[in-house]
Amino acid sequence: MVPGAGQAWERRWVAATVFLAPVAILALVAGVAVGASSLPALAGSLLAPGALTSLLVVDLALLAWRILAVIDAWRGARSGPGTASVTPAAASPRRRGRTAGGVVVLVAILVFVSVPHALAGWYAASASSAVGAIFTAVDSDPLAGLDPGGTPGASLPGDELAIVTAAPTATPAPTPVPTPTPSAPASPLGWYGPPAPPPTPIPEPTPEPLMSRINVLLLGIDSGPGRNQALTDTMIVVSLDPVGKTVSMMSIPRDTVNAPLGDGAAYQPKLNSLLAFATRNPGAFPGRKPIRVLKDTIGNIVGLPIDYYASVDLPGFIKVVDAIGGIGVYVKEPLADYRYKEYGFRGFFIDAGCHHMNGQTALAYARIRYSAGQNDFTRAGRQQQVLIAARDQVARKGLLLDVPALFDALGKTIRTDLPQELAPRLAAFATEIDARDVTQAVVQPPLVTYGQNAYGSVLVPDLVAIRAVADGLFSATGTKPVGWPPPASPTPTPDPDVAKAPKPTPLVCK
Secondary structure, three states, X not given: OOOOHHHHHOOOHHHHHHHXXXXXXXXXXXXXXXXXXXXXXXXXXXXXXXHHHHHHHHHHHHHHHHHHHHHHHHHHHXXXXXXXXXXXOOOOOHHHHHHHHXXXXXXXXXXXXXXXXHHHHHHHHHHHHHHHHHEOOOOOOOOOOOOOOOOOOOOOOOHHHOEEEOOOOOOOOOOOOOOOOOOOOOOOOHHHOOOOOOOOOOOXXXXXXXXXXXXXXXXXXXXXXXXOOOEEEEEEEEEEEOOOXXXXXXXXXOOEOOEEOOOOEEEOOOHHHHHHHHHHOHHHOOOOOHHHHHHHHHHHHHOOOOOEEEEEEHHHHHHHHHHOOOEEEEEOOOEEEOOOOOOOOOOEEEOOEEEEEOHHHHHHHHHOOOOOOOOHHHHHHHHHHHHHHHXXXXXXXXXXXXXXXXXXXXXXXXXXXXXXXXXXXXXXXXHOOOHHHEEEEEOOXXXXXXXXXXXXXXXXXXXXXXXXXXXXXXXXXXXXXXOEOOOOOOOOOOOOOHHHOOOOOOOEOO
């Protein structure tokens, strides 16, 4: 069971030390690693490039070492004191029976030793396959491998009228960016500011990792039946502040029109169709991949450069939530949507209070919009709530997750161009925050106004107002972000009773 234990029983102390020492050192290193880090952060470290392959190699090497130790101990027992004096005649048949029994025991021990290593190897191989599918090249196609529910032709009706010259007020002048002092490290500012100054010859200290915001565009892609194109019905800008240990989230309405493309043109149709449009019409955006077009356009809306994207296919979302054991969500008010008839539901109804939701229920809760008092904007708030609840569930449950099912669901559902080497640090960062560290905003009236055009009922953005909200939400690193709409100020009472003061509405349920 323990390499070297059999040799110690046989009083072969040198052999016992040789077999035990490497395993003891490996166990000590693993114990220190587990003790010095949270389980989610430790699991995140396995996402580093080559980490899972290294783990698989170590697993196979340890298995070979344990098998060698078992066989060596077995051979040492057979050649131990007393066996040499037994004559062949005396050894037959009783001795042969004992030898056969020893072989059976040896095989049983080898099987017992091998099973956990085979299981660990399977986990590592499954994880490696999933990670390879999830992490893609920069600006890779999030629609790759998805079935849009149909096969559209080279273009769809209205494609030729989609891009127009932006109105003078559609894209406000960018906020002036102060020129850095000569001693400040230069950084490329790209489209959203003036060119960076030339590098200074004065040596600068190496910046610490994760000292600036990381901006990610989260996409929920609806590619279900009845679609002639895959639509990004959920678009959330998530910005991580590693200095202040906060996360800011802003939902962009799918029906937003006249989105600035950054080159003096605007996209007239609804924003949720831009990714599919750019995929069908690559000549409209020379030199830019479709997802980069969407990143830049949403970045123009909020006044923030979008670094990366992460996408989830909505049917696969169900499997992901089920694989993490469901999520706990606090429903603020009863919801009843008789028109929701997707993914197993024929109408969706839920009472107020804490609910533990499986994948189908969580998706329905995040998608319904025809319940009384609900619309696209309240739905966007619920979608953010579901994401926060999922993060909370993973952080609390850790290694108790259904690992094989989670690997399978993630590999088939999630795509991101986040650098794989950044994943361990982001996983560690995720364990340091909770729902109270997340600041939210949903772009809604008066930041947008209702309108009508050839593409139906639409939302016209007020880019100046949206960027003003974004300035507070995506504040300087280390400063507290400001959500929107701002919470209503409570009416002061002459003699406030702290015990009776209303508690903030929870986002998640434990």
